[in-house]
Amino acid sequence: MQVTRQADYAVRAVLYLAQNKNGNRTSTSTVAKEQHIPPSFLAKIISQLSISGLLHTSRGARGGVTLARDPKDITLLEVVEAIDGPIQLNECVGDNGDCTFDIDCTLKSVWCHAQDELVTRLRKTDFAQLLATSNN
Numbered sequence: 304m305q306v307t308r309q310a311d312y313a314v315r316a317v318l319y320l321a322q323n324k325n326g327n328r329t330s331t332s333t334v335a336k337e338q339h340i341p342p343s344f345l346a347k348i349i350s351q352l353s354i355s356g357l358l359h360t361s362r363g364a365r366g367g368v369t370l371a372r373d374p375k376d377i378t379l380l381e382v383v384e385a386i387d388g389p390i391q392l393n394e395c396v397g398d399n400g401d402c403t404f405d406i407d408c409t410l411k412s413v414w415c416h417a418q419d420e421l422v423t424r425l426r427k428t429d430f431a432q433l434l435a436t437s438n439n
Contacts, residue, residue: 328367
């Protein structure tokens with residue numbers, strides 16, 4: 304399992320915006336340049352994050368992007384899932400739990416446990432924490 308490049312860029316963009324303590328709008332071109340994200344790719348990411356309620360966007364000469372909530376109220380899980388959808392390490396871990404091996408599968412509990420740990424870790428990590436570690 305690998306986080307997609309799009310989700311990685313989304314996390315980097317949100318972290319960059321979280322560094323703006325005044326909450327001023329930042330142009331997407333500035334975010335793209337500073338974070339080395341292709342502008343056309345970033346536009347799609349910004350749109351998805353906005354639809355998910357994580358960012359506010361405004362157009363025009365004074366337009367730009369801001370976080371929709373305080374960095375402490377945005378988790379890594381929210382950003383990743385806004386881009387990639389729900390985390391699922393294996394098809395048997397999903398809500399319907401489809402498994403070819405059914406109840407005889409000795410691996411299902413390992414996959415479920417690993418996914419629970421990953422989701423918990425991402426849910427417990429907010430952008431204020433990430434800012435604190437990046438400033439050290």
